[in-house]
Amino acid sequence: MTSPQNGPESLDRHLLTGMMDIMTDHVFILRREGPRYRLVYCNQAMANFMRQRPADLCGRRLDEIVPDPKLYQRIAGNYDRVLEAGHILRFEETTEGFEANQVRIFDTCLSPMPGTDGDALYICGISRDTTARREAELALQQANETLETQLAENQELHRQLEEEAIRDPLTNLFNRRYFLESLTRELSRAHRETYPVTLMMLDIDHFKELNDSHGHSVGDQVLVEVSQRLCAGMRKEDVVCRWGGEEFLIMMPGLSLADAHVRIMSWRRDHSPMAVQLPGLSLAISFSSGLATAPHHGTTTDDVINATDKALYEAKTNGRNQVRLYRQPA
Structure with a gap:
């Protein structure tokens, strides 16, 4: 990161960028260029996830950063919906198809943001990795289902034992x-x-x-x-x-x-x-x-x-x- 220039605006931008870079959530800004999107900013957490430097990512088109067509269409489709809606939307996104990493799950909040250069449209996004939480939720759900199955089996066994306690074993009549x-x-x-x-x-x-x-x-x-x-x-x-x-x-x-x-x-x-x-x-x-x-x-x-x-x-x-x-x- 370059040294701040003299003046309050440069200092504020430096502080803001520094704050973004210590965040563990992915922070990024894209600009709409026709039917495509160009990354104009990403913080250090997002760059680390992409295994590149921020300077190597910023300025590139999204379809260059995300070469998998299906993954690109999913992500770009979410951006299109945000611009059409004109307000903040939340999405659950996965990295399925992104070869550099294992499949991760992200809770992404996207907001349209008008730019200062005429009619240009921007999207500001914050993505939080929720993979561990979702895996824990899935494990808890599976554990609950297992417990429910065991409870049903125990109840059936209890019912059978109660039935056996009141039945004659040979004729199955009441005892x-x-x-x-x-x-x-x-x-x-x-x-x-x-x-x-x-x-x-x-x-x-x-x-x-x-x-x-x-x-x-x-x-x-x-x-x-x-x-x-x-x-x-x-x-x-x-x-x-x-x-x-x-x-x-x-x-x-x-x-x-x-x-x-x-x-x-x-x-x-x-x-x-x-x-x-x-x-x-x-x-x-x-x-x-x-x-x-x-x-x-x-x-x-x-x-x-x-x-x-x-x-x-x-x-x-x-x-x-x-x-x-x-x-x-x-």
């Missing part, structure tokens, strides 16, 4: 624990809203003999088949549970004992005896069932379940393959 919790809530609600809750306990007849004769694997297949047909015959609001062994317990909210009896008899007409076809084996499965209802036969979970169990016991002791309703002692 005893879930049934008792559901029945407790349902009885409380039924008491407030005064509607019945009917239970049916169903037992596969002669299941022990089936296991002894054909093996537990056959018995498991029969349990799965019975479970599927029970679920298919129930309403969405009914809760079907594997109570234990070959026993099933079904909660039917809102159904009276008489209505539940009609539904179960209809299901039995279709499924009892139930034909089960296995490789090399055909089975006919029958069922014994007992029904009781709350609040008529009990208001607590223990009371209504015990009443249902007693009705089932009566069905089994009276020959099996039948449905019995709970009868309160005289």
Whole structure:
């Protein structure tokens, strides 16, 4: 940089130039010459980025400094838009196509600036290298996406664990624990809203003999088949549970004992005896069932379940393959 001449204007220009040269942002001024642009000033940071001296850059046309046609068109297109708009515009620019450097990202602020030489038009620009910030933002975005994926996976795993905790592993029916919790809530609600809750306990007849004769694997297949047909015959609001062994317990909210009896008899007409076809084996499965209802036969979970169990016991002791309703002692 040349030494300042005497006088306040030369000193001011020297100070201004010195200030520009200590900036890390790229500062430049271009003059519009027809359809092209000529660089008339750039600070030291921009020259360093271009790997040239300011004196070797200033005075050259932009298409000489930026030989890549695509990169030149992108940059010159931004300058054209600024002059057409007549006010400050901001652009995100990249150096893709500029062979002397790796691809960098710049936040560029451009302002039209009328010159002192007649109709000449100038553009003043300040470009800040935001590559590191954008890379950090991209890394943060990718990290957030990874965390969101992991969170979704953890939530799904948690849902699966919760589901496994309330399901019987063989039949995929609800287990005893879930049934008792559901029945407790349902009885409380039924008491407030005064509607019945009917239970049916169903037992596969002669299941022990089936296991002894054909093996537990056959018995498991029969349990799965019975479970599927029970679920298919129930309403969405009914809760079907594997109570234990070959026993099933079904909660039917809102159904009276008489209505539940009609539904179960209809299901039995279709499924009892139930034909089960296995490789090399055909089975006919029958069922014994007992029904009781709350609040008529009990208001607590223990009371209504015990009443249902007693009705089932009566069905089994009276020959099996039948449905019995709970009868309160005289």
